[in-house]
Each structure stands twice: as structure tokens, then as C-alpha cells.
Amino acid sequence: MTDLSRRRLLTGAGLAVGAGAATGAGLVRFVPPEPAAAAASDELIPFHGPHQAGIATPVQERLQFAAFDLSTTSAAEVTKLLKLWTAAAVRMTTGQEVGRGATGGATVPPDDSGETLDLAASRLTLTIGFGPSFFTRLNLPAPMKELPPFPGDRLDPARSGGDICVQACADDPQVAVHAVRNLTRMATGTARIRWSQMGFARAATSSPHEKTPRNQMGFKDGTNNIAIYDESKLNRHVWVGDEGPEWMYGGSYMVTRRIRMHLELWDRTSLRHQEDTIGRHKRSGAPYGGSHEFDPVRIHNLPPRSHVRLAHPDSNDGRRIMRRGYSYSDGTDSRGRQDTGLFFIAYQRDPETGFIPLQRQLSAGDALNRYIQHVGSGVWACPGGVRQGSFWGEALFS
Numbered sequence: 001m002t003d004l005s006r007r008r009l010l011t012g013a014g015l016a017v018g019a020g021a022a023t024g025a026g027l028v029r030f031v032p033p034e035p036a037a038a039a040a041s042d043e044l045i046p047f048h049g050p051h052q053a054g055i056a057t058p059v060q061e062r063l064q065f066a067a068f069d070l071s072t073t074s075a076a077e078v079t080k081l082l083k084l085w086t087a088a089a090v091r092m093t094t095g096q097e098v099g100r101g102a103t104g105g106a107t108v109p110p111d112d113s114g115e116t117l118d119l120a121a122s123r124l125t126l127t128i129g130f131g132p133s134f135f136t137r138l139n140l141p142a143p144m145k146e147l148p149p150f151p152g153d154r155l156d157p158a159r160s161g162g163d164i165c166v167q168a169c170a171d172d173p174q175v176a177v178h179a180v181r182n183l184t185r186m187a188t189g190t191a192r193i194r195w196s197q198m199g200f201a202r203a204a205t206s207s208p209h210e211k212t213p214r215n216q217m218g219f220k221d222g223t224n225n226i227a228i229y230d231e232s233k234l235n236r237h238v239w240v241g242d243e244g245p246e247w248m249y250g251g252s253y254m255v256t257r258r259i260r261m262h263l264e265l266w267d268r269t270s271l272r273h274q275e276d277t278i279g280r281h282k283r284s285g286a287p288y289g290g291s292h293e294f295d296p297v298r299i300h301n302l303p304p305r306s307h308v309r310l311a312h313p314d315s316n317d318g319r320r321i322m323r324r325g326y327s328y329s330d331g332t333d334s335r336g337r338q339d340t341g342l343f344f345i346a347y348q349r350d351p352e353t354g355f356i357p358l359q360r361q362l363s364a365g366d367a368l369n370r371y372i373q374h375v376g377s378g379v380w381a382c383p384g385g386v387r388q389g390s391f392w393g394e395a396l397f398s
Ligand SMILES: C=CC1=C(C)c2cc3[nH]c(cc4nc(cc5[nH]c(cc1n2)c(C)c5CCC(=O)O)C(CCC(=O)O)=C4C)c(C)c3C=C
Pocket: 215, 217, 219, 220, 221, 222, 223, 224, 225, 257, 259, 260, 261, 278, 280, 297, 307, 308, 311, 312, 313, 321, 341, 342, 344, 355, 358, 359, 362, 372
């Protein structure tokens, strides 16, 4: 039973029970989902390949992100953990239970915590990255530096940095949370969570054919992004090439920023001011000077300090990053203000030519700065993809 995938459970016995459920007078009859709908939520995104899944693969609805600190300086122990994690990731991304499953033996704690037993894989992807402190701790040459400070940053160390990160994305939040929870359990004694972040309403699209979601300021976010099928832009701006190190070939550098929005202030500003701040129209998403969302951005039509003008490649020597962030909403603070914003995630070939110069320009002049504050930060080396039979980061240790 433990080897039965959740996919098979869903399309087999689970549905049969639902379909046969009789109803009494006055009760609404339970209608099982259409097979097509079940199949859609049952879609898998392959874990193995030349690049890690979760970067240039379709963007799911939900995020669970976690940063871990190692409690060891032993490369052998870390390798052991990465092997265990990879095996678990292969199972979870194909809708299977971890290890011997959620009901593997009555006298021991189950290997799998069990909360996804009747759920589909929901396009789960798991993406791993190593922070600069990972290399220091293990005495390995680091491929990148810490991010520099930027004007206006108010970074909370408890929401920043970490040795290893895991980005779990899925269409069902329970699937993403389950994945991180079970990886965390397996890490006991080798690594522990430093901070984590849940996200919803992806601020990115995979292709221009998808409807662009809106961020918490009400604007479509993710319009002008690198599309997952645009191989030439991916190779130029996202994937690490021969410049090395070798274990990063086909990998990418991830930058994460927890960006809080001062929504109470934003919500008191006029529509005109909001649109001037972004440089696009709120309802249509069209850039100033255009009438449709995907009309080209002509930077000279946009207010000089507008966010899109300053972030556009034409204002940045052609530089591009691939954005894959999510909204977050973590309740209210002690003064009753919303703790809401954007968990910004960007992938790039090199942070020194991607996020860093872009953020320098934005932090110096962006009209949006009045309404946002960067409160958490991380930079992560995400190794190339995992081959069948290999494990996350194997090339780094071999
Ligand atoms: C350093 C990079 C960026 C940060 C940090 C950032 C924060 C941030 N962005 C929005 C809202 C929008 N951003 C939009 C476009 C956009 N943003 C960046 C970079 C950063 N954003 C880029 C490279 C672009 C694309 C510019 C272009 O080429 O046209 C948009 C417009 C829609 C879109 O294209 O996605 C919005 C809206 C917020 C609210 C925010 C911090 C909270």
C-alpha cells in the first residue's frame, strides 16, 4: 500500500467511493470531479533534467520557501542529507509518499507525515540553492558573494540568509507545505530551518498566453518576464554557462527579497499617482503610451522615476532577470498594520550583472520606494539539473 502513488489512489478507489455516495432527502449530492479536472491537478513536472525544475517550468499557484542552517561542517554528512532529500523529492514530485510511507510500521514514527495522502502531486517542484555561508561552513570555494547593502534596506537577520534553501511550488498549498515539512524532519541533526515563507498569487507567468496575476497593490505583475520557452533569453540571462564553476553549469543564481508593502499609505493615493508610480495602467496592465498589456514598453513614454521605466532592460544595458515571486500576507503587526507584500524571487546567470545593478538603480530612484521596504534577503547558487540516479549538488562534492 505504501508504494501506491497518490495519483493512483485519486483516480482509483478514491473516486469510486465518491461516485457511489448516496444522499438523503434535502442533501446536496456529492459530485465527484470530472476525470479531466482530476488529471489537471495530477499533472507532474519532471524532477530530473538538464536544469532544476522550479526555474523555467510552469509557475504554480503556491509557494513554501525555507532557508536552513547546517548544524555540521562535515561534507560527508551534508552529502548524506542531499542524497536523502533527493530521494524524497523524487517521490514527492511524483505524488508518492516519502520513504516507507505514512503507514509504514505501527511502532515507529511514520516516514511520511501523511497530510497529502489523498492529494495529487499538484505540479510540485522542489528547487535547492546554497547560500554563501554554506561554502564558508564547508570550507568550499564560493561561486558568489553576499549581496551588498542597498539604500533603504531594513533587513531582519531572522528573515535573511541561510546555508541551504528549498523552494517548493505547487498548485495546492498543502502539497508545498508537506514537502518542506518532510524535508525538515529528515534533516534533523544535520540542518534546521532558519526562516520560511509562504506565498500565493504568483507574481510571474510562464508564458504571455497565461492570465497575469495581480500583486497586493492591484497591478498585474509578471507581464514583461522571460518566458519559459524562450531558450535564447534563458541561455543568455538565466542559465550559468561555461564561465563555471562546472557544478553550476545549467544552474542559476536565485535572489530572494521579502519586500513589505506599506498598503495603508498606498491605498490612500490616487489612481493616477499609483499608475505614475508603476508606469502602467492598473486595469489593463498596458504600459504608458500603449493600450494592451503586452504592448511594447517605450521607456520615454513612462514617468522618469516609474518602476517599470527604471527596471526595463532599455534602462539597464539590456540586463534581464527571470522573476518568479509570490505575494505574501502574514497578518498584522503590533500597530495593526498589514504585514503584506511581495516575496520577490529572481533567477539570473550572475547576480553581479543581474539583480545587483538593477536593485542599485531601483533603490536610488524608484518612485515605488515610498511604498515598499526590503525586510529579508538571500542569494543562492542553484546547481544544474539532477540526472536519474544522481543527487542534488553531486557534482559539487565529487
Ligand atoms: C530588482 C528587481 C526588482 C524588484 C526588487 C522589484 C520589486 C517590485 N516590483 C513590483 C511591481 C511590478 N514590477 C514590474 C515589472 C518589473 N519589475 C522588475 C524588477 C524588480 N521589481 C522588472 C525587471 C520588471 C520588468 C520591467 C520591464 O521590462 O518592463 C511590474 C509591471 C508588470 C511586469 O512587467 O511584471 C509591476 C507591477 C513590486 C510591487 C515590487 C516590490 C514590492
